[in-house]
Amino acid sequence: MNSSNHDSKHLELKQIIMSILGNAPMGVITTNFHGSILLINETAAEILKKNTNLASFIDKNILTFFSKKSLSYQYLKGSFSKAKKEFDLDEEPFGQKFVKLNVRVIINGLLITIEDVTEQVRTKNEIKRYTKKLERQNAELEEFAYITSHDLQEPLNNIISFSNLLLKNTSNEVPPKIKEFLKIIKDSSKRMSDLIHGLLELSRIGQTQEKQTSDSNKVVESVLDSLNHQIQESKATIEYKNLPQVKIFPLEFNSLLQNLISNALKYRRAGVPPVITIDAENREKDWLFSITDNGIGIPVDQYERIFIIFQRLFAHKEIAGTGIGLAHCKKIVDLHGGEIWVNSKPNQGSTFYFNIPK
Ligand code: ADP
Secondary structure, eight states: OOHHHHHHHHHHHHHHHHHHHHTOSSEEEEEOTTOBEEEEOHHHHHHHSSOOOGGGGTTSBGGGGSOTTSHHHHHHHHHHSTTOOOEEEEEEEETTEEEEEEEEEETTEEEEEEEEOHHHHHHHHHHHHHHHHHHHHHHHHHHHHHHHHHHHHHHHHHHHHHHHHHHHHOOTTSOHHHHHHHHHHHHHHHHHHHHHHHHHHHHHTTOSOOOEEEEHHHHHHHHHHHTHHHHHHHTOEEEEOOOOEEEEOHHHHHHHHHHHHHHHHHTOOTTOOOEEEEEEEEOSSEEEEEEEOOSSOOOGGGTTGGGSTTOOOGGGTTSOOOSOHHHHHHHHHHHTTOOEEEEEETTTEEEEEEEEEO
16 A cells, blocks of 8 residues: 555544544544544534634644643643553642543553533432432421421310319219210320321331341231231231341331231221231332231222321221321331332222332
């Protein structure tokens, strides 16, 4: 091949490379080891200076586009020195923008790729700000719930104990109506106290300790122990075997199972002894727990509502409860990074599912 032939091949190759680079979404620049620009595509030119006249960049020193104080400038200088350092900078301020800069050593100089990541950085910062704000508001709400419920408890205790005293000390001459009213005051105060207690508990979730690996069979055992009275009374059968080791907040996880199992006992069908199965399916990233009962069931249109605090099903009003249990469960499962939901058939039974990440 003679030399003019060689030159034209070289030119052709350069044109092909330039047309590929010209359409690349990433800025590409090559320089010699002194920083003089040998080749630049439109995207890079656009980022460095709103000037698409590519020729005007050739032979200019790349350093002149960067502020001397910037990290990019310092690093680039390092790359031109004898050390010929390669580097990656992810979110470097560049005028009003942010750029991502990668520098690699090639045969006769440097290959620099430059990307405008301003939008990504702005979005990321916005998400960060938003998350911080949400976290702060959440913490404030929890503190508010804690303080109000804590402070409400005291006057309420007074109402309960004084209505008790009054009931005890009222003689038989007192009209039965008055006695009945006193009893209503006492019962309502007790119910309010239960609700406040539930709120307090709810605001305490997740403040206790670290996650630890525990045997969920043991947790179920201890829950069943504490529910022994209800189990005997309702003649319930409870089945579970080979439940896994899980990474959990022990107190909260215990309370989760306690709520679900006690609901499965509580919402039983009249005359039908509860049969409750506790199971856990080994999935790729988590354990899917299920608690199945043969109780009164829940209509489909109520599947979501029951997880909201203080929401109870109208049909179940005669069964004692505060409507806090499942809100509690949801918060606990959230804390573990999982989800909770229900599947049910009225008059046949319900299955509550929740997953615990591995
Ligand atoms: P509580 O039991 O104190 O009312 P929960 O928050 O635990 O509060 O439950 C909310 C409502 O969901 C209950 O009032 C009941 O109507 C319904 N529910 C919960 N668990 C079951 C279940 N296993 N079977 C049928 N209904 C249930």
